[in-house]
Amino acid sequence: MNGSTSVDEAAQHPAARGRRGGLITFPFILGTMGGVSLGGGWVINLITCLKDEFHFKKVDAAKIYNYVNGSITMFPIVWAIIADSYVGCFSVIWFSSLISLLGTLLLLLLASMNQLKHYSQIEYPVLYIGLVLASLGNAGTRFTIAPMGADQLDNPKHQTVFFNWFIFTMYTANIISSTATVYVQENISWAWGFGLCILANVLGLALFLSGTRFYRLLKPKGSAYKNLARVVVAAIRKRKTILSLKSEDYYHSLEAKTPTNFFRFLNRAALITEGDTRAALITEGDIRSDHSITNPWKLCSVQQVEDLKGLIKIFPIWITGVVLSIPIAIQQSLFIFQAQTMNCDLGSHLKVPAASMQVFTLISTTITIIIVDRMLFPLWERLKHKPLTALQRVGIGHFFTILSMVVSGIVESKRLKIVKSNTLQNQSSAIVPMSVFWLVPQLSFVGMAEALHFAGQVSLYYQEFPESLKSTSTAAVAMSIGSAFYLSNPVIEVIRRVSGWLPDNMNNGRLDNVYWFCSTLGAINFACYLGCTLLYKYQNTQKTADDDKN
Known part of the structure; x- marks a missing residue:
């Protein structure tokens, strides 16, 4: 350094x-x-x-x-x-x-x-x-x-x-x-x-x-999530109150500004109760003399209201991140069974463990991060005269995820053809005469995808999450991945029960159809993501630009 x-x-x-x-x-x-x-x-x-x-x-x-x-x-x-x-x-x-x-x-x-x-x-x-x-x-x-x-x-x-x-x-x-x-x-x-x-x-x-x-x-610092819950409760308690257009009618903890019109219902949480005067509030109402709130479940600051709105705005993009990770979770849990039926020999004396094939995803991710940071970002900025945004980086990750599923389907189709040509359908422990390194392309593509959409989501959430939730922004990315792993199990179970594509004997199954399903799911989700990005407006663009200048 x-x-x-x-x-x-x-x-x-x-x-x-x-x-x-x-x-x-x-x-x-x-x-x-x-x-x-x-x-x-x-x-x-x-x-x-x-x-x-x-x-x-x-x-x-x-x-x-x-x-x-x-x-x-x-x-x-x-x-x-x-x-x-x-x-x-x-x-x-x-x-x-x-x-x-x-x-x-x-x-x-x-x-x-x-x-x-x-x-x-x-x-x-x-x-x-x-x-x-x-x-x-x-x-x-x-x-x-x-x-x-x-x-x-x-x-x-x-x-x-x-x-x-x-x-x-x-x-x-x-x-x-x-x-x-x-x-x-x-x-x-x-x-x-x-x-x-x-x-x-x-x-x-x-x-x-x-x-x-x-x-x-x-x-x-205290629970920021409790503050978000207070906004909802306070807005519901004041649901019959008429909203005001004047900034001075709202409680401000930092700087005076009128609440935005997005989800206007929530603005009631920061609205000072009608009938109370400023003087009365400062001495005996909802606001103490030091400007702290006496009943935070009845009156919230404009900043707390806007923090909750910020999370609501980014929630649809977070959902697409969950769906994005479902095909990856399915692939990660099933490709090992492919590898165990393939020729894992590396030379005459060394055999590659099936689980070790995941190393190609990790290596691909690491190399892609270096290429993106050292080559792609500078090149993009020279050509477009502006940096690659976090949303664009996540979008490219979507594309590589779909590409990985397509390649997975092609490779598995080839493996099943070799199984049939050698009449190995009923032999679950039979080794197919096909090198396990045929799995490298699909694992490499998913590594590229993770380098793009994982890092992109971390950057996006850290930039767009409210200040009070910065430390949990990375955990939100992890939560989307965890949700995908949980949701992938019902998906696998439904596929197994309805289609019969996933018997215990993979040589007699249709894992390639599972990958085609994942490709379709990824494509539909990518279309939804593009729709979300067209409607989304960065909340902290100017602040981020100022930070970059410094």
Whole structure:
């Protein structure tokens, strides 16, 4: 990182003065992220573990895998609310790390029991408890570390560098998990594989705690979501009140401005009750002498009303993000079964584990991020004389997602033709004479898609979310992905029951039709997204432009 902080900046920013926070926290925060990501490596090969070690059917194992991934990406929003409202990021990170450690220990215990052939009736309950604890713990660390790391820095440029290294660290750790950890699980033992995850978790937690004296620990700000609920309640309580066009008739906490006309019903929440005068309000009404509100469930500020409106405006785009991730979740949970029926030999002595094929998605994502940031963005700005917007970046991600599903359908159609030509339809364990590396294009395209729409959504939500909800904007992206994993299970179940495309014997199924369905779903969702973007107007465009100038 080049450049140094000026004397004036040092006088203004405590992190720069070295009291607490600052660049010295980089190795501790990023090291913790690396340990946490490696500690969560048990998820990568979970489908194979459930199928081989606990004898689940293939589709059932895929559904459990989706629930686990859904929990890991859904519950960060809960942990974020707890951190912002009550205990802060530091407490959430170390506590959820312990929960994750306990859950992984239970998985290690079960793997050791299976290895020793010591089965018992409590095996499956303990398995589910271990998965729940490990999932919830992983959810509490992965997406809470990001805002805590940003809190240590005052310079926006330093924050940008941190987020770049944060994403790089996360994906690098996932690449290691997809290769080294999976190799140990399948070639040495599952117990050793889970043991490596535990070791990484412990080292990450130890590194995190060792940096305590350097961290800047911000006090919880109170629940912004409670303020949003107050706006709804106050608007309903005043639903019969006539709205005013005068700015002075509304309560302002920061600067005086008339509420916007979007969802005008909500403006009643900030409307000062008719019949009350300014003098009466200041002494004995809804507003105290220090201008604080005596009954926040009856009177809210204009800013709180506009914060809720901002979330309502962006909600349709968030929904398209959920639907966008459903085909990806389906592909991620089913392609492993394709890989297990294909030739996984790499040379004469090395065999590629099916789950390790996910590394091509991770590598593709990492490379695409570098190309987009270093080449695509500058080129676009030179040609168009304006930067590529977050909405445009997400839209390109939609296109690559659809392309990935189309390629998946083509590759699976080819695989099924080879199955039929070799009469392998009734042999579920038969290896099709087709290289597993035929799956690389579809996995690479989905990696490109994630690099575009995932990073684009993070940027969009951070820019467009209200100030009071900035720290949970990244959790909102994770929540959309988690929702997609949860919703993908009913979709898979309906397909399995109605069509018969997903039998336990994939050689006798029609997985290609599932991918064609995903392509169609993606295309319809892309059309809806384009409609949303045409109607959407950026709320903080000018503010973002000013920040870029600085």
